[in-house]
Amino acid sequence: MEAQKFEKHILCIGAGYVGGPTMAMIAAKCPQYLVTVVDINSEKIKAWQTDELPIYEPGLLDVVKIARGRNLVFSTNVEENINKADIIFVSVNTPTKTFGEGAGKSADLQYWEKTARDILKFSDSDKIIVEKSTLPVRTASAMERILNTNQKGIHFEVISNPEFLAEGTAVADLKSPDRVLIGSRETESGIKARNEVVDVYANWVPRERIITSNIWSSELSKLVANAFLAQRISSINSISALCEQTEADVSEVANAVGQDTRIGNKFLNASVGFGGSCFKKDILNLVYICESYGLKEVASYWESVVRINEYQEHRFVQTMMRALFNTIANKRIALLGFAFKANTGDTRESPAIYITQQLLEEQAHVVITDPQALNNARHDLEGITKNLEFETDPYKAAENAHAIAIITEWELYKKLDYKKIFETMTKPAFIFDGRNILDHQKLYEIGFNVYPIGKAAKTHFK
DSSP states (O other): OOGGGSSEEEEEEOOSTTHHHHHHHHHHHOTTEEEEEEOSOHHHHHHHTSSSOSSOOTTHHHHHHHHBTTTEEEESOHHHHHHHOSEEEEOOOOOBOOSSTTTTTSBOOHHHHHHHHHHHHHOOSOEEEEEOSOOOTTHHHHHHHHHHSOSSOOOEEEEEOOOOOOTTSHHHHHHSOSOEEEEEOSSHHHHHHHHHHHHHHTTTSOGGGEEEEEHHHHHHHHHHHHHHHHHHHHHHHHHHHHHHHHTOOHHHHHHHHHTSTTTOSTTOOOOSOOOSSSHHHHHHHHHHHHHHTTOHHHHHHHHHHHHHHHHHHHHHHHHHHHHTTTOOTTOEEEEEOOSSSTTOOOOTTOHHHHHHHHHHHTTOEEEEEOSSOHHHHHHHTTTOOTTEEEOSOHHHHHTTOSEEEEOSOOHHHHSSOHHHHHHHSOSSOEEEETTOOSOHHHHHHHTOEEEOSSSOOBOSOO
């Protein structure tokens, strides 16, 4: 594919959960652009060129196949593609720092800075740089300083275009987004560059859904959006603990509250807790920023969202302990699901990681099953061999188990033959429904002792 055949050469640095799907959609919707995705991980790049993509996302392969070989290219040649590109999306990992100042809260920007320096090193012409990674507010100014302090006479314009994808529905989110946010400097050159990025998305996104702003508002909006969503989950989870003590039903409470149009009904499903790569990381980043500006009360408010989430995970294990006669040593416990949510193989910050570790500390025998996330689960629990099994078949995972715990809301788990499962389990048999997706009364009638989230337990004990 020759670049001169295309109106623009768009490059994305980073072939992960954001970069890969976003570029696949741009390429599918914009055949007039050459879209290249580069990554230093050669195995990941190879996988993008097969039908076994490196990430699981419903509908993604179909989108990739539309453009792959036509105007969508995956490559490890970072240098050549940087030089050819007109617009460069930066979608590299920005994990939470594990060392030094801000450890545990602030973003680790070393990969991001290396990418900025590579762009400068390999560029021979003016370029638009688009921040796609989630970054702290005012990071764009640091990138501008790195890029525009050059002796080549090259000008770089930095744009913020945060992603708002939800794993499991990323393809639908990309096809018909609630909004696309594009921020820039409010200068003539900044607005011109911003409009070029607007023109890319306008190939399929209605103009009224494309929001433009100053670059700082764009950067902050991403952190705040995730903080608000996580806050709703922690809010209903905190109430689930109260429901269990007062015999209220958290589903009924959430339904009543959600009918208020001022509140709405989204993100009000009580569960074992939130996970994923964004919520915790972005909230702690927001906390660190607030602390750095001396806004201690604001920082404390948002940090409490994370604390409630950790409390919910801990409370789930405590409930299992108490129900199983205050000891789970040598008891077989099957965890149904390890991904942080359904329809993804992603296990980053999954509640399953903490729950597994706590159960193993109590010397339980843990069996993990998941339709998409077993490889990631093995990686997350690498080095642990005692009392830990991985099983693809949920029926085999449950054989001789004292308890089953629903960790991920896979549709598959709603349709299992629980009568068949009950017959193979050690009695008394327990189910801990960490997602409230099962028919608890039916399970009770089969013979299970059932422990939902935020609802009264159904047990056969007097």
